[in-house]
Amino acid sequence: MFANRISQTLHDEHRATIALMERLERAITRRQPIDVADSEGRRLLDDLAAAIEADTLRHFDFEETELFTLFDSVGDQLIGDHLTEEHSFMRPLGQQLVTLARRASAGGFDTDSWHEFSRAGAELVQRMVVHVQKEEMALLPLLDQTLDDATEARLLDAYLGTATPAS
Template sequence: MMEYNRQITRTLHQEHLATLGFVERLDTFLARNRGDAAAPNGDDLKRLLGDLRATIGGEVTKHFDFEEGRLFPALVAGFGDNAMVMILTQEHEILRPLAKQLVTLAEIGNNQFEPAAWSEFHRQGSEYIERMMSHIQKEEMALLPALEDVLDDEQDASLLEEYAMNG
């Protein structure tokens, strides 16, 4: 992974790493517990679902909203190039309802998944993992480096402040 020089890009990079960390855990869990097998239960499941709600619920929404509301426009203003912005926005639009659905299923499954809910969680979880990994990879390779080029010190500082205040 790259090193970033701006504060806002570093912040987003850290969040990408945290999301990837969770996505990898989810991936390992889903590999160990197949969708067509009996639904898992116990402390491992509870912990995973608790972290799922915390990570891909509010945090991801805040991150996506900020990228769309503040960073994508800065990029378009700087480069006039919005093909990448369009692709990333479309991916957000797919990931948002998927994340919401997973959080809802996680709430249903907190104590014990019914077999159908478990296989649905497994299916949607696998799709989320695949899409999120490729999305973050794109942002790390294209979005963050482009932002580094387009933002000056002042914009960087004010974006960081605004993002922190959204907390």
């Protein structure tokens, strides 16, 4: 879909994130606590904790440190600031969900912890869906037009650690 691999990698990660948000939303709208004795419920909690910790927070950091500056360079600083602000709302929600998901995975939910989990989860889903749509419409096409081959290779290496040792 995108010519450069940075846009394509972020796009693939956005799709995986949205798929996970849809699973989370389905579980929340059932309006009864996720049953950790059930393998599907358990897997959702484990996937959620692992994905937020390993992927989402890293993805946010990379966008902020390496990519949003590109908007500055084309004279639009506001959008980078705006997307950074959205990250800053989602980070604590994500961290809260990781903690609650891990705790529930070990000991199940009670009324209070389920309430807390479903409230934070619903807010993260809502914010994430809008955020990803904005980046798909603004950030990824801009990257696709702007990145030269050398920058693309450097950023991909920085993000994925795919450098091959010089021989």
